[in-house]
Amino acid sequence: MIEPAQPTRIDLDLALAAHTFDGVATLNGNDGFQSRKISSGASVRLRLLNTDGTPRRFTVQGTQFLVLAVDGTDLNEPTLIENEMLEIAGGGRVDIAFTVPLAPVWITLAETEVGLALNADGVTRPITEASAEFDPSSYGEPAETPFNASNRFDRRFELTIGRRPGFLDGRPGLQWTINGGIFPHVPVFVVREGDLVHMTITNDTDAVHPMHLHGHHLLVLSRDGAPVSGSPWWTDTLNIEAGERYEVAFRADNPGIWMDHCHNLRHAADGLTMHVMYEGVTTPFKIGDTTHNEPE
Template sequence: MNSNCTLKASLLIAITTIGALRAAPTETRSESETVKLFARESTITVLGRKAKVAALTQSNEEQGYSPEEVKGFHVEVVNQLPVPTSIHWHGLVLPNLMDGVPFVTQDPIPPGGSRRYNFPLQQSGSYWMHSHYGLQEQQLLSAPMVIRSPKQSKAADAEFTVMLSDFSFTSSKDILKGLTGKKSAMNGKNRDTMSDSQPMSTAGQKESLVVQQWDETSKRLVAREVQAAAPDIDVKYNALLANRRTIDDPQVFEAKPGQSVLLRLMAAASATNFFIDTGKLDATIVATDGEDVQPLKGNFFQLSLAQRLDLLVTIPETGGVFPILALGEGASLQTGVLLSTPGTKIPKRPLALRPQRKMGGLDNTQEIHLRAKEPLADKPVQRSLPSVLGGDMMTYTWTINGATYPNRNSLNVKEGERVELVILNKTGMSHPMHLHGHVFEVTEIDGQKITGAKRDTILIPPKSTIKVAFDANNPGVWAYHCHILYHLATGMFTVLKYENADTKYWRPDGTPSELENPLELNNATAFWKEMTVGLIAPSEPAISR
């Protein structure tokens, strides 16, 4: 008992000291207005088996945070994990030092420490948050974030958020070792377990695959079966998750006959792109990455890793049960949720009734038909920056402009410029490229000029070239990288740097330490809960729901 008291006293001193590491808030906020988000351990059930993962929850166990645009963003991240962490607010246009990228915009949050994030909100819609430290994203240290506004509340009669993830019983550390050829860590494991971390490739052999196509007659996006070579994928996963649940135990959302329903789909996976199958329900894309687009109809959609897709559907007057499936690219894994009307009997295995066919690769079919509802103002490009994506599965080294990170290379801009980013993918794999702190517009796909969707993440298919444009109006040092976690970890990362930007936190030499501090899930949260009781006060959500 005395040793516990001594350790608690030490922790109190440590936590007080750590407070000096917090970024100064942009404005003073009372405790009641600040939501505490705890990075902690959690347990989920995957195919009937208990698994330890990480989570970002409020004190009432609610996942993530949904602020109101007019009230701004006011969060304190409390690290209850045994290793450092750092949380990024994906898709938000925010002050640079609030972006949550370790060794770029801040120092990592140490175990037992916390950091506050306060800034005004400029957007509303579907966003998400995730760890940007090491491989913690694979351990599900992520959560949804829907920014509320009066416009958003009028979008449909009902709305539901569906966060998609990929899951392996193999640790993220061992997955990376397998991909980079360090097989010694896999010794003693059976073949089934080892296969979870092997790169997958069919070397060009054709097979029956389901892909997305544009139906010119009906002007819709549809599914078609073709003979083609399967896409390369990095990891063979044990399961895909929808709101942390597997296909054998889907979440059921209740909606009334005749209601319009907005589905906020978020691809929070680490290495999986998705196809979204709405089955009998016709759906309309109304927003991508939180930005409104001209309506685009169909029942089979592409959702690249880290992107968000808002789909509007209408429940038939006859009622029933309507599966919404998410299918993994290059695999036959699937997950999903159910839309059900009151009183409808739900089958025992409602999502397993559909044949598990193998999916093909994502491409530009959907992207080339998307149009921004409010395009960027017409303005000539004042700076064009090359972004050449390189690397291969054999060496498992991934580059931007011929270099692997960490390095001190940067894409340089001046405030006020209209900037064009020319992204050329020279590899045989797709890369979902994410630019922090900005919204860009897709302006050209393989030579075809368009006034495309506004995004923060764009998928670049193999051998494809896509141009995007944005206004350089948010000074700082901003991360730009492939969002496949294992590509990022092996070099496909750089920064967009404004002239005269403050670079005090940009320390590329610190990046390797992230992989040297892997998150080992071993009931550490219970330890921190016990040892910090009375030291970190619980908080209530700032917004009533």
């Protein structure tokens, strides 16, 4: 979450955290519609969070809205949209804003009866219509970034997610792989402080993987070869759908040994975990079974 640099008047500023408990979808721990009365003309900012490991989709019915921020970074010159489904990666955040209209507004966790209803007393929620998917790669306007695809990169890494039969912790099965290796035989990406790093992430599996690098924000450069054409899109949790390929960039400005893993923690525990490590940074901790150091 972020606080805007220029405070604007916000009458209702609410975080809505989606989480599934034992198969029951909730928003802020509530498994139904939370109802609120709010005057028309009021300014609302909602911070939508997906605390599940798998993608969650939100619908907004009854109003146009702006998408202000993704993963805590403001988007440049957001424009009003409506009837667009917001898909949020496991662990991802999307902030939206709108002015309350005269008619009711429903914010719904897609495919559930869970959400927030504004001024909807006694009004039946309309059936969710099929709507377009919000696409951060072409939303808003381009703006200056500290680096972009045309920079000279100090390091280039390929991170390819696959699946093949093999052994994980001595157990046979169909295992996740990174660049063909099964954990712990996965690469470590070594960087030097100050490096500009280019990473290509490819998902060669039929599952979605919300890839999450600790300690850094990634600038998304392209998806499936198509450059990002809208606002600069900074993320820390990038949903990589089956078959997709993303190019991202980041500045190595936070020395440490950082996890780079799938935010679907089931996948991470099953080996979709690797590290980005800075030269000269060491740790006395050893990973693996013998030391009982299992990152997830």
